[in-house]
Every structure is written in structure tokens, then in C-alpha cells.
Amino acid sequence: MIDGAPAVFVALEQSDFASAIRRSVWLYPAANVGHIIFLFLFAAALGVMDVRLLGGLAATDPARLLARARAFAIVALAGMVLSGLMLFSAEAGHLALNPVFQLKLTLIAAGGVNIALYEFMARPEVQRLAPGIPMPARARLAGLLSLLIWIAVAACGRSIAYF
Amino acid sequence: MLRIVSVLAALVSIVGAAIAHHGWGSYDAAKPVTIVGPILTSKFENPHATITVRGSDKVWTVTLAPTSRMVSRGATEKVVAVGQNISAYGYPSTVEKDEMRAERITVDGKTFEMR
Numbered sequence: 248m249i250d251g252a253p254a255v256f257v258a259l260e261q262s263d264f265a266s267a268i269r270r271s272v273w274l275y276p277a278a279n280v281g282h283i284i285f286l287f288l289f290a291a292a293l294g295v296m297d298v299r300l301l302g303g304l305a306a307t308d309p310a311r312l313l314a315r316a317r318a319f320a321i322v323a324l325a326g327m328v329l330s331g332l333m334l335f336s337a338e339a340g341h342l343a344l345n346p347v348f349q350l351k352l353t354l355i356a357a358g359g360v361n362i363a364l365y366e367f368m369a370r371p372e373v374q375r376l377a378p379g380i381p382m383p384a385r386a387r388l389a390g391l392l393s394l395l396i397w398i399a400v401a402a403c404g405r406s407i408a409y410f
Numbered sequence: 411m412l413r414i415v416s417v418l419a420a421l422v423s424i425v426g427a428a429i430a431h432h433g434w435g436s437y438d439a440a441k442p443v444t445i446v447g448p449i450l451t452s453k454f455e456n457p458h459a460t461i462t463v464r465g466s467d468k469v470w471t472v473t474l475a476p477t478s479r480m481v482s483r484g485a486t487e488k489v490v491a492v493g494q495n496i497s498a499y500g501y502p503s504t505v506e507k508d509e510m511r512a513e514r515i516t517v518d519g520k521t522f523e524m525r
Binding site for chain 2: 266270
């Protein structure tokens, strides 16, 4: 199943760390459940941010609301990365070759690029916006892209097992 | 407000779908097979325990269940250890050659459901 996988991923799969995750009765399921719980938190925080950027929750102060939601999103994302690394390690060689997993990582990278573009090109303007003032087009676009990208990431994540 | 609720509902429904576990989609339930023979290798590991079995025609890789489920049903690591004679009823993979997913296994006259 891991024939042809890059050596680094085969080595990871064969490491003591990965073996311990596979051998434990509860570690793998715990990482699985944790991944979903952090996904739930991330989706909630992300939903608030993207809805605000798209023009919803217009009566709120964008800088404050976005900063608060961002703190939750960062914690949730860190939790997803940690639990995801555990799940990945257990089957690293296999997953590295999985086309849906590759698509998922590409989409996560795209989500990161979207965040970076927003930070540099839209955030300074959004930070100064008073409640009730329409969002600039660049901010709305970033919000829409974020929503689409991260929903696609979630869909890919669930689809890995079927490819 | 309605817009926010509908967006959040869409997100929640995705999370809900994600809770459902690994499927049987890549196994052909229309062509069930029973493999009888000795266990050659055994990995009692997550996400699924897997064994190889020397069947009458060839060596099969048999995918079992998550280890917690196996243990709770009495199909412990010893039950599926190397050298045990096993009968595995299940469905051949449509993706992996010579792999099947067991619906149930019988060892020493005891049958264990894997689903």
C-alpha cells in the first residue's frame, strides 16, 4: 500500500510515534474525534469572520469582532493540525499518495494564501471601518473565497477514506 | 441574520457528515467471498486491524475492524494471531488487488461480527 510513497512518509509511518498511535486502542479514535471537535470550533469562528466580511453582522465593529473570532480560529486550527498530524502519521505513506489528501493539502495552502492576501490587501482598510459601513470589495472577495476553500477542505477530508 | 443562519447551517451539516465513519464503498457487496485458511501475518492496529490469510486460491489481505470494536466483541489480538485458522466472510476490494473487507470472521467455532 505504501509502494512508491516518498521515503520520508514511509519513514514517518514506520516511526515509533506512528506505531504507538496505531497500536493504541484509543489514540487514533481520540485524534479522530478531536479533529472533528476542532473542525466544529474552526467552522464556527470562520463562519463569523466570513459572514462579517461578506456584509452580514453589519452593526458590529468589524475590527473587534474579527479579532475575537480570529483568536478562536487560531486555537481551533492548531488543534486540527495537531490531531491531523497524528492521523496522518499512522498512515503517512498511504495518505501521501492519496489524490484527495493531496487536493486537501493544496486547498489548505490556497486558504493560507487567501489569508495572506487579505492581511496585506484588505485588512488595513477593514480595521478602520466603522460599524454599518459596507465592506470593500476585496474584503468581500476574501470572505467568499475563504468560505468556499474551507468547505472544500472539509469535504476533501471526509472523502479521503473513499479513494 | 437569515443569511448568517443559513451559512452556519451549511457548515454544521458538513461537520455532521464528517462524523459518519469509514465506508464500505470500495468493496463489492455483490460478490461476497469466504476465505478459509491460516493467518500468515497479523497487524492489530488502528484504523483497522488487518491480517493476511492463505486461502485456497491465493493469499488474501483481510481488513477487519477498528481495534476497540474488535476487543469489545471478543475478537482480541490473540484471536487473530499468526497461525490461527480463520474463516472470513466479506467483500473483495474494487481498488486493492487481493484485499477484502470482512463482514464476519469465525475462529475456533466462534463468530465475530466486524461491522
